[in-house]
Amino acid sequence: MTDAPNLSLWPRLQRILPYFSPSWRFAALAFGASLLAALTEPLIPALFQPLLDKGFQPGSFALWMIPAAVVGLFFVRGVAHFLGQYALTRIANDGVQRLRQAQFERLSRADLGLFSQQSASSLSNALVYEVQTGSQQLVGAFNELLRDGLTLIALLAYLFWLNWQLTLLVLTVVPALAWIMKKLSRRLYRLSRESQLATDDLAYVVEENVLAHRMIRLHAAEPSQIRRFALLGERLRRLALKATVASAAMTPLTQLTSAMALSMVLVLALMQARSGHDGATVGSFVSFITAMLMLITPVRKLSDVVTPITRGLAGLERGLDLLTATPAEQGGRHVSTRASGRLQWQQTLVRFKPDAAPALDRLDLEVQPGEVVALVGSSGAGKTTLVQTLPRFVLPSAGQVLVDGVAVQDWSLGNLRAQIALVSQDVVMLNDTVAVNVALGQTPVPERVQACLEAANLWDHIRQLPQGMDSLIGHNASQLSGGQRQRLAIARALYKDAPILILDEATSALDNESERLVQEALQRLMKGRTTLIVAHRLSTIEHADRVVVMERGRIIEQGPPAALLAAGGAYARLHQRGEFSTQDDS
Numbered sequence: 374m375t376d377a378p379n380l381s382l383w384p385r386l387q388r389i390l391p392y393f394s395p396s397w398r399f400a401a402l403a404f405g406a407s408l409l410a411a412l413t414e415p416l417i418p419a420l421f422q423p424l425l426d427k428g429f430q431p432g433s434f435a436l437w438m439i440p441a442a443v444v445g446l447f448f449v450r451g452v453a454h455f456l457g458q459y460a461l462t463r464i465a466n467d468g469v470q471r472l473r474q475a476q477f478e479r480l481s482r483a484d485l486g487l488f489s490q491q492s493a494s495s496l497s498n499a500l501v502y503e504v505q506t507g508s509q510q511l512v513g514a515f516n517e518l519l520r521d522g523l524t525l526i527a528l529l530a531y532l533f534w535l536n537w538q539l540t541l542l543v544l545t546v547v548p549a550l551a552w553i554m555k556k557l558s559r560r561l562y563r564l565s566r567e568s569q570l571a572t573d574d575l576a577y578v579v580e581e582n583v584l585a586h587r588m589i590r591l592h593a594a595e596p597s598q599i600r601r602f603a604l605l606g607e608r609l610r611r612l613a614l615k616a617t618v619a620s621a622a623m624t625p626l627t628q629l630t631s632a633m634a635l636s637m638v639l640v641l642a643l644m645q646a647r648s649g650h651d652g653a654t655v656g657s658f659v660s661f662i663t664a665m666l667m668l669i670t671p672v673r674k675l676s677d678v679v680t681p682i683t684r685g686l687a688g689l690e691r692g693l694d695l696l697t698a699t700p701a702e703q704g705g706r707h708v709s710t711r712a713s714g715r716l717q718w719q720q721t722l723v724r725f726k727p728d729a730a731p732a733l734d735r736l737d738l739e740v741q742p743g744e745v746v747a748l749v750g751s752s753g754a755g756k757t758t759l760v761q762t763l764p765r766f767v768l769p770s771a772g773q774v775l776v777d778g779v780a781v782q783d784w785s786l787g788n789l790r791a792q793i794a795l796v797s798q799d800v801v802m803l804n805d806t807v808a809v810n811v812a813l814g815q816t817p818v819p820e821r822v823q824a825c826l827e828a829a830n831l832w833d834h835i836r837q838l839p840q841g842m843d844s845l846i847g848h849n850a851s852q853l854s855g856g857q858r859q860r861l862a863i864a865r866a867l868y869k870d871a872p873i874l875i876l877d878e879a880t881s882a883l884d885n886e887s888e889r890l891v892q893e894a895l896q897r898l899m900k901g902r903t904t905l906i907v908a909h910r911l912s913t914i915e916h917a918d919r920v921v922v923m924e925r926g927r928i929i930e931q932g933p934p935a936a937l938l939a940a941g942g943a944y945a946r947l948h949q950r951g952e953f954s955t956q957d958d959s
Contacts, residue, residue, distance in 0.1 A: 385686055388693050389511075392475070393468035399460040403519065406457035411523030413450045415531035418663035457520060465512035469504055476500050476692050482701045485766060494576035499691045503569065507688025510681035517678045521671035528664050528671070535661045539638050549630050557619050558679040564616040565687035571609040578602050620680040638665060702765075704786030712777050712792040714742040714872045714903030716763065720772035723758055723926070732758040734926035735772065742872075745899055747906040747914045747934075749947060750923035756907045759923070760875045763905075764790050776873070794866035796898070798878040800858040802850035807835055808842040810850070811864045817842075821868065828897045829864035830890040831857060856891060863894045874904040920944055 393400075420442065477500060480487075487496075532540040582589060582598055589598060639662070716739070723733040732755045740746050748756040761767040762774045765781055774781045781789060802810050808817035811825055822842055826832040834857060838844035850858045866874065876895065896916065908914050914934055922930040922943045930943045937944035 385690065388697075389468075389472075389686075389689050392472040393464055395471070396464045396467045399463045399467075403457045403460035403464070403516070406453045406455075406460065407516075407519045407523050410450050410453035410457065410520060411527045413446055413453070414524045414667065415527050415664060416446055418660045418667065419531065454520075458516065461512050461516045461519075465508045468512075469508045472508070472689070472692055473500060473504050476504070476695055479695060479699060479701065483699045484702055487699050492573070492577045492580065494580045495573040496695075498569075498573060498576060499695055503688035504692045507685045507692075509685070511685030511689065514678045514681040514685060517674050518682075521674045521678075525668065525671045525675065528668050532661065532664050532668075535664070539641060539661065539665075542634065542638055542641060545634060553623065553626050553630070557623050558683050560619045561616060561680055561683040562687060564612055564619065565684045568609065568612045568616065569687060569691060571605065571612055575602070575605045575609055578605060623679065635665065638662075702786055703782075704765075704789070705780075705783035707779050707784045708788040709777065709784075709792070712872050714740075714792075715775075715777050716740040716873070716903060716905075717775040717778070718759070718762070718772070719775065721759075721762065721769050721774055722771040723755075723762065723767055724770045731770075731926050732767075733762075733769070736926065736928060738921065738928060740903060740905070742903055743901060745904040745906065745916060745918045747908045747917035747920045748923060749908055749914070749920060749944065751947075753925075754923040755926040756923055757877060758926075760877060760905050760907060763873065763875065764793050764795075791869075792871050793873045793875060794869045794871040794898075794902075795875045795877065796859070796862045796866050796895075797875075800850065800862045802846060802858065802861065804848050805845065806840075806843050807838070807846055807861070810846065810861060811842075811868050813865055813869075815868070822864075825864040825867040826861075828867055829860040829894040831860040831864060831894075859891050860894055863891065863898055867898055872902055874899060874902045875907075876904065877907045922947070 480496065480500065529540065529544075578598070578601055582602075589595060718733075718736050718738040721733050721736045722731055724731045734755075736755075736759070738759075748759060750756055758767055762769055763776070763781065765786065768782075776784065776789065776792065803813070806817075807826075808819065808822045811817065811822045819842065823832060826835050826842070835842055835844075846852050846861075850861060853861065876899075899916070906914070906917060908917075914920060917934060919931060920934050920937055921928055922937070924943070930937060930940075932940070934944075938948060939945075
């Protein structure tokens with residue numbers, strides 16, 4: 374990850390600019406509008422000089438000119454502020470869209486290690502909330518910076534024109550202000566980053582408790598979880614208070630420094646007037662003091678702008694870190710219209726941690742096209758790890774995995790995964806229509822979707838829904854029963870029509886009636902496909918051509934089910950004791 378806190382402001386802004394620079398026309402509009410608004414600021418104190426010096430003399434100027442000048446001035450300012458605000462808001466929203474889109478595209482192609490390193494809530498925060506709030510804070514701050522910075526320049530130019538000696542005295546406060554802003558901005562940045570991490574931790578506790586609410590209540594773990602949430606909430610509260618102290622201290626410190634300069638200016642101005650300084654009229658004095666007092670507002674706002682810039686950069690940089698520090702999955706160039714389905718594992722070693730036992734230990738296995746192979750063994754034997762090496766969800770530490778004689782790393786990733794369909798015990802569905810979930814990744818063809826639902830023994834239920842296959846099924850198909858969700862996953866695999874099929878305990882935790890319907894659908898699905906079955910029920914193995922018995926990442930026995938039973942070996946013992954696992958390692 375980029376060590377952003379050690380970078381100065383400009384290099385950090387350069388990381389973000391590519392996402393906002395395409396809106397340069399609106400940036401030009403914002404600058405022009407802010408410049409126009411800034412130029413109107415000195416005109417307000419400038420009106421006081423002729424009013425005080427000549428306005429009370431008869432016949433000096435027509436009275437109608439006063440309301441015309443004042444109303445016209447504020448009309449121009451209003452139009453300029455409106456255009457500037459709109460232009461900067463447009464820049465912010467366009468930039469957010471580009472950055473968020475780039476983040477989601479990287480997330481969709483990111484190396485799978487990212488999902489074990491960061492929680493779902495952390496990634497969601499980075500993509501959805503932090504990018505939005507960060508950009509809004511940053512662009513809002515630049516709106517203030519541009520508008521008040523130009524106003525400050527315009528007022529200073531007017532002050533120099535009125536009295537350059539007094540103006541130089543005003544400028545003596547600039548180094549002190551710069552030092553205060555630099556010190557406090559660094560502290561604010563560090564606190565903002567820590568607050569983001571604390572927010573992620575707090576959100577993750579909520580996510581865990583929502584997902585595991587039944588288990589937590591079953592074990593009466595609510596008090597410990599409440600204490601855990603309270604501790605993290607207290608940490609976030611303390612960080613927020615520290616950030617508030619740093620932010621709130623900036624305004625009084627800058628105002629105190631400005632007040633010191635103001636007092637010195639007043640003394641020097643009165644000294645000049647008493648000594649008969651040229652041009653030291655009542656009108657010019659009031660005009661100078663008014664313009665100088667008007668400096669306090671932009672100076673104060675410019676000191677306040679450090680906080681949103683710091684927090685905005687911290688939020689956006691988390692999104693940029695996701696783009697720059699997360700590598701994308703890498704694939705080869707081999708493509709095939711349709712694989713034959715010949716699978717090989719050659720001395721395949723998978724080790725998740727250097728000091729841990731291997732999940733696959735120099736395993737050799739070959740599966741012929743169209744063959745149905747069942748993988749059995751106790752929990753932790755490596756069955757799920759074995760099948761996950763095919764779509765490259767798990768990368769071997771040594772050895773090779775081949776599809777049709779080509780190593781999986783030499784296949785184009787998209788083309789490799791197009792050859793594989795998966796039905797798992799953990800059914801994952803999108804909060805969309807039945808048709809979209811069945812045709813996931815493809816355009817739904819109603820006739821084909823219906824045929825797949827019929828083959829999966831689910832059409833009778835789906836057609837009774839209010840909108841049929843166009844009905845929304847809720848978060849992860851929450852409106853369907855377990856057996857119905859499983860059959861919907863089978864319909865999805867049928868729609869994909871891939872030559873290689875992985876059934877990862879696809880009938881686990883189903884009642885007898887649901888299992889019967891799922892088994893019928895599975896028989897239709899397996900027809901003509903190379904099939905790997907991670908099994909824990911005998912009914913799943915009945916139609917397998919071969920059973921492979923695994924233990925500690927190795928194959929200890931394999932052959933036709935009947936022959937293995939007759940041999941009285943490991944498979945027979947598992948069969949007799951019913952020790953097919955209900956879950957596997959990963």
